[in-house]
Amino acid sequence: MDQKQFNAIKERVAKATSGPWYSSPDGTVYLKHTQDVADVWTDNKELDAAFIANARDDVPALVAEVERLRALIKELACDTAENTAVFLRKVSGNE
Numbered sequence: 001m002d003q004k005q006f007n008a009i010k011e012r013v014a015k016a017t018s019g020p021w022y023s024s025p026d027g028t029v030y031l032k033h034t035q036d037v038a039d040v041w042t043d044n045k046e047l048d049a050a051f052i053a054n055a056r057d058d059v060p061a062l063v064a065e066v067e068r069l070r071a072l073i074k075e076l077a078c079d080t081a082e083n084t085a086v087f088l089r090k091v092s093g094n095e
Contacts, residue, residue, distance in 0.1 A: 006063075006066065009059065009063060013059055013060050016056065017037065017056075018056075019031075019056040019057055020032065020053075020056065020057060021054075021057075022053055023046070023049035023050045023052065023053035023054075024049065025046045026046075027039060027040035027041065027042075027046060027048070027049045028040075028049060029049050029052045029053045037052075037053075038052060040052065
């Protein structure tokens with residue numbers, strides 16, 4: 001996934017109605033004590049509605065995890081490069 005795709009997901013998360021969202025066995029996705037968000041009309045409407053409702057919390061959690069892992073990779077890459085340079089200087093006798 002490139003950064004443009006990732007940013008588009010983050011933008012959709014930021015613009016979506018805040019949660020929590022809930023689902024019912026009849027395929028309705030709704031906000032507690034308010035209006036419906038969506039009605040699902042598939043053969044698997046109960047599970048599809050649960051997926052949609054949970055995505056409101058799942059997607060932001062996944063975005064945060066991707067950001068955490070990308071930062072960790074960047075940190076480790078810098079650390080590895082620095083340690084490799086130190087090691088090479090030591091073994092070459094330049095330190």
